[in-house]
Amino acid sequence: MLPKKGLKASDYTLIDILFIGYMTAFILLVVLLGRGVENWYLYTAANLAIVLSIIFFIPSARASGNPVLRFISWWYPVLLFTYNYKTIDPFTQVIVAGWMDHQVMAFEKSIFGVECLTLWADGFVSPVLTEVMKFFYFTYYLIIPASAAFLYFRGKRRNYIRFLSTVCLAFYISYLGFILYPVRGPRYELYDRYENDYAVNIREFYGPGVADDVADKESMALKGYFFTGFQDRIMRRFSLHGGCMPSSHVAVAFVCLMLMWLYRRKVFYWYLPTVSILSVSVVYNRYHYISDVFAGIAVGLFALWLTPRLQRGWERRVSGRNSPSETRR
Numbered sequence: 001m002l003p004k005k006g007l008k009a010s011d012y013t014l015i016d017i018l019f020i021g022y023m024t025a026f027i028l029l030v031v032l033l034g035r036g037v038e039n040w041y042l043y044t045a046a047n048l049a050i051v052l053s054i055i056f057f058i059p060s061a062r063a064s065g066n067p068v069l070r071f072i073s074w075w076y077p078v079l080l081f082t083y084n085y086k087t088i089d090p091f092t093q094v095i096v097a098g099w100m101d102h103q104v105m106a107f108e109k110s111i112f113g114v115e116c117l118t119l120w121a122d123g124f125v126s127p128v129l130t131e132v133m134k135f136f137y138f139t140y141y142l143i144i145p146a147s148a149a150f151l152y153f154r155g156k157r158r159n160y161i162r163f164l165s166t167v168c169l170a171f172y173i174s175y176l177g178f179i180l181y182p183v184r185g186p187r188y189e190l191y192d193r194y195e196n197d198y199a200v201n202i203r204e205f206y207g208p209g210v211a212d213d214v215a216d217k218e219s220m221a222l223k224g225y226f227f228t229g230f231q232d233r234i235m236r237r238f239s240l241h242g243g244c245m246p247s248s249h250v251a252v253a254f255v256c257l258m259l260m261w262l263y264r265r266k267v268f269y270w271y272l273p274t275v276s277i278l279s280v281s282v283v284y285n286r287y288h289y290i291s292d293v294f295a296g297i298a299v300g301l302f303a304l305w306l307t308p309r310l311q312r313g314w315e316r317r318v319s320g321r322n323s324p325s326e327t328r329r
Contacts, residue, residue: 007055007056007059009317009318010318010319011058011059011062012058012059012318013161013165013314014161014162014165014307014310014311014314015074015077015161015164015165015168016054016058017314018077018165018168018169018172018310019054019076019077019080019168020051020054020055021172022084022168022172022175022176023047023050023051023084024051025176026047026084026087026175027044027047027048027051029091029094029179030043030044030047030091030094031044033091033094033095034090034091034094036094037090037091037094038090040090043087043090043091046087047087050080054076057073058073061073062074074152074160074164075148075152077164077167077168078144078145078148078164081144081171082238084171084172084175085171085175085238085240085243085248086238086240088175088178088179088240088243089209089240089241089242089243091179092178092179092182092240092241092242092243093182094179095179095180096179096180096181096182098182099182099183099184099189099242100181100182100183100245101183101184101185101186101189101289104183104245104289104291104292105189105289107291108289108290108291112290115190116186116190116289116290117283117289117290118186118190118194118283118284118286118289119186119190119193119194121283121284122193122194122195122196125196125197125222125284127197127223127224127225127228128224129284130197130222130223130224130228130284130285131224131225131226131227131228132277133277133280133281133284133285134222134224134227134228134230134231134232134281134285135227135231136274136277136278136280136281137231137249137278137281137282137285137287138227138230138231138234139274139278140249140252140253140278141234143252143253143256143271143274143275144167144252144256147163147256147259147260147264147267148160148163148164148167150260150263150264150267151163151263151264156263159263161311162259162307162308162311163259163263165307165310165311166255166259166303166304166307167252167255167256167303169303169306169307169310170248170251170252170255170299170300170303171248171251171252173246173251173299173302173303174246174247174248174251174252174296174299175248177245177246177295177299178240178242178243178244178245181245182242182245183242183244183245183289183292184211184241184242184244185242185243185244185286185287185288185289185292186286186287186288186289187206187219187286187287188202188206188210188211188214188241190286191214191217191218191219192217192219194219194220194286195220196220196222196223197220197221197222197223198220198221198223199218199219199220199221200218200219200220200221201216201217201218202214202215202216202217202218202219203215203216205219205221205232205236206235206236206239206241207235207236207237207239209239209240209241210241211241222285222286231285235287244287244288244289244292245289245291245292245295246292246295246296246298246299247282247288247292247293247295247296248296248299249278249282249287249288249296250278250279250282250288250292250293250296250297250300251296251297251299251300251303252300253271253274253275253278253279254275254279254296254297254300254301255300255303255304256271256275257271257272257275258300258304259304279293279296279297
C-alpha cells in the first residue's frame with residue numbers, strides 16, 4: 001500500500017505523536033549513550049524502521065476501506081507495548097550504573113520498619129493466596145485490550161484517542177523511568193531472604209536474562225496452582241531484570257480504571273476490586289516494592305492530567321478548533 005502524498009499534521013492523532021516521540025527519544029538515547037551495548041545498532045535500525053513505517057503507513061491505513069488495516073492503524077501501540085518493554089532490557093544501565101534498590105529499601109524501612117513489605121508478607125503466603133494474587137496480576141494483560149475495545153467498537157473515536165494516549169503516556173514515562181532510576185525488584189535483590197515456598201535456581205526459574213550476580217543463586221518461589229504456573233511462565237519469557245520503578249502495571253491499570261469511570265461506569269465497578277487487588281499482588285508476588293506502587297499511581301495521575309491538555313493542543317494545531325467533532329472510524 002502506497003502512502004498518501006503530501007503528509008500533513010492532520011493525518012495523525014496524539015496517539016501517533018506520543019508513539020513517534022517516545023521511539024525517537026529512545027533512539028537518541030541508544031545512539032548517544034547505549035553504543036556500548038551489544039548490537040545497539042540493530043535496536044536503532046529496527047526502531048527507526050518502525051517509526052518511518054508508522055509515519056507513512058498511518059494516513060493510508062486509516063483512509064483505507066480495509067477494516068484490518070484500519071484496525072492496525074488504531075491499535076498498533078497496543079500491539080507494540082511488549083516490544084517497547086523488552087527493548088529496554090539491555091539499556092537499563094546506560095545512564096545509572098548499578099541498581100537503586102538499596103535506596104528504595106532504606107526509604108521503606110524508615111517508614112514501615114522493614115526493608116520491603118514482601119519480607120513481611122512472606123510470613124502469610126499460602127498456595128491458595130498465591131493463586132489468587134497471581135490471577136489478579138494476570139488480569140493486567142486483559143484490562144488494556146478490553147478497555148480499548150469498549151471504546152473503539154462503540155465508535156467514540158475522540159474518547160478512544162484520549163484513552164489510548166493516556167495509556168501510552170503512562171507506559172512511556174514508566175519505560176524511561178526504568179532507565180533513569182534502575183530498580184530490579186525484591187525477587188532479585190532479596191533472593192536469599194525468603195523462606196517460602198520451594199527452592200529454585202534463579203536462572204532456570206526467571207529466565208536467561210537475569211544479571212550474572214544472581215543468575216546461579218538459589219531462591220524461594222511461591223507455590224500455587226494453574227495461574228501461578230501460567231504467570232510464572234509469562235514472567236520467565238517476557239519480564240525484565242529491572243523495570244520496577246515505577247510500576248507500569250499499577251500505572252496503566254489505574255489509568256484504565258479512572259477512564260472507565262468517565263466512559264463506561266459499569267466497567268469501572270468491575271475494575272475497582274480488580275485493580276485494587278492487582279496493586280497488592282505486585283508486592284505479594286515479590287515483583288515490586290510498595291514505593292513502586294505509589295510511583296505508578298503518581299505516573300497514572302500525571303498521565304490522566306496531562307493527556308487531555310495535550311489532546312486539545314494537538315487538535316487546535318491541526319484544525320484550529322477548540323473542540324473538534326468526533327471523527328468517523
